[in-house]
Amino acid sequence: MSACGLHCLKINHITVRRADTVLVQDVSLHAHCGEITAIIGRNGAGKSTLFKAILGEVPHKGEVIFTGHGGTPTKRKPRIGYVPQSLNVDEGSPATVLDVAVTFTTRYPAFLPVPRRLRREIEAHFARFAAAELLDKPIGRLSGGELQRALLAVATRPHPDMLMLDEPVSGVDRAGLQAFYELLEQLRRDDMVILLISHDLDYVRRHADRVVLLDREVLSSGSPEDVFACDAFRQAFAIGGDA
Amino acid sequence: MEWLLSWWQYDFMRTALWALIMLVPLLAMLGTLVVNNGMAFFSDALGHSALTGVAIGVVLGVSEHRWIMIVFAVVFALLMNAIRHSRIASTDTVIGVFSAVGVALGLALLSRGGNFSNYQSLLIGDVLSITASELWVLGGVLIATTIVWLLLFNGFHAVSISPAMARSKGMAVKWLDNLFVVLVAVVVMLAIRWVGLLLINAMLILPAAASRNVARGMRGYHLLALVFGVFSAVLGLLLAYFNAVATGPMVILVLAALYFGTFLMREK
Numbered sequence: 001m002s003a004c005g006l007h008c009l010k011i012n013h014i015t016v017r018r019a020d021t022v023l024v025q026d027v028s029l030h031a032h033c034g035e036i037t038a039i040i041g042r043n044g045a046g047k048s049t050l051f052k053a054i055l056g057e058v059p060h061k062g063e064v065i066f067t068g069h070g071g072t073p074t075k076r077k078p079r080i081g082y083v084p085q086s087l088n089v090d091e092g093s094p095a096t097v098l099d100v101a102v103t104f105t106t107r108y109p110a111f112l113p114v115p116r117r118l119r120r121e122i123e124a125h126f127a128r129f130a131a132a133e134l135l136d137k138p139i140g141r142l143s144g145g146e147l148q149r150a151l152l153a154v155a156t157r158p159h160p161d162m163l164m165l166d167e168p169v170s171g172v173d174r175a176g177l178q179a180f181y182e183l184l185e186q187l188r189r190d191d192m193v194i195l196l197i198s199h200d201l202d203y204v205r206r207h208a209d210r211v212v213l214l215d216r217e218v219l220s221s222g223s224p225e226d227v228f229a230c231d232a233f234r235q236a237f238a239i240g241g242d243a
Numbered sequence: 244m245e246w247l248l249s250w251w252q253y254d255f256m257r258t259a260l261w262a263l264i265m266l267v268p269l270l271a272m273l274g275t276l277v278v279n280n281g282m283a284f285f286s287d288a289l290g291h292s293a294l295t296g297v298a299i300g301v302v303l304g305v306s307e308h309r310w311i312m313i314v315f316a317v318v319f320a321l322l323m324n325a326i327r328h329s330r331i332a333s334t335d336t337v338i339g340v341f342s343a344v345g346v347a348l349g350l351a352l353l354s355r356g357g358n359f360s361n362y363q364s365l366l367i368g369d370v371l372s373i374t375a376s377e378l379w380v381l382g383g384v385l386i387a388t389t390i391v392w393l394l395l396f397n398g399f400h401a402v403s404i405s406p407a408m409a410r411s412k413g414m415a416v417k418w419l420d421n422l423f424v425v426l427v428a429v430v431v432m433l434a435i436r437w438v439g440l441l442l443i444n445a446m447l448i449l450p451a452a453a454s455r456n457v458a459r460g461m462r463g464y465h466l467l468a469l470v471f472g473v474f475s476a477v478l479g480l481l482l483a484y485f486n487a488v489a490t491g492p493m494v495i496l497v498l499a500a501l502y503f504g505t506f507l508m509r510e511k
Binding site for chain 2: 051080083088093096100155
């Protein structure tokens, strides 16, 4: 494994409130480079909100620290690759996957003709994610699995220190999920922290190194075996769970 | 033939032609993202705020209304944008309220003493009234907006597609989001005296809306919106001249025809 295993993301005592409601309560977790940390929990457990707090999208208390290879906090801002559940585009949007890639990953104005060299660079990168053939398709018309692969490619250009994936609840078929987790397995060898919100417990059991069970607060965390065996897990998913 | 070219002998027609060839594509360029963001109603309300802007200028006794209009529209746009992003109420209701206030307050102030007829040109505008020096202002605004577009389009576009993803890439999401509405506010206020506040939004939205029906890719989307803009500017001006009707509405009618034409051509 070429991953360093040394640098890590430390989330300390994150709390998010909206008006009088506590959405995320005092969540602390460490995620290590070269590992897949999966966050699971019922719908409305605050998983996506926690992600938004880490990204700085929502006001929160607590701190997010990214430590470097020596274990000390990094001076430069960590590069984050984030894959949202969905985008604000409708089916009629003219933006193609290439447009989205150029928009998010280059300074070249996305409304001008893309130079051949830039296109080839993007194509080569997307090929790693089996997404090169998607480049000319309108982004609003991709299937769930295609969109996930395309966004994963956008999120990993340039190479991030941390990858945050908010897996869609539905719309990705089994084949798509399989392909997605295989890509994650490859990426984890690339020296990055991978944080994943997942709804598919089967895949989490097989691929995640650590699991965090969230219901506003951390109910349980550790290896998939440990978390899947705990009472809180059975309560969360046994009756009327979303998985 | 001579009859067909007769309009060219008039200075005001030539000036108007240049003005429209700059103005419609300028609005079309901004319109691409206004349409993508689903902000047609937002920009409509913004246009209506011009009434209040002028009214404030009149009340303050400022002879040059344009600056007051711009300042007011910028404040109005930033306020609407802030509320748009909050969870206080449904967006279209809030914008509807803003729009109503913009119109009612403006009308109330301007109608004091029964003088509203002095301000009717604000509603309809007149592109034939544009002067040669204003043409330079318009050219300057077009160049400045194009530069902003070249530098910041990716940011504007990224924020419109996914603010969280844009933030993960280190973009200044809030700043970009506000800058975009400020840019639209400034350009709309500059254009309103020539187009009128009843039609300004149509000129902003229609080229992009027509282009969106058939274009694929951001390049095609922009290019077609600009082509539709120039085409409607020229054809609209000539149709207006030969039929002795106002120019602004004629440009809009050509754009509307383009919209319906492309609507029928769009991929299902």
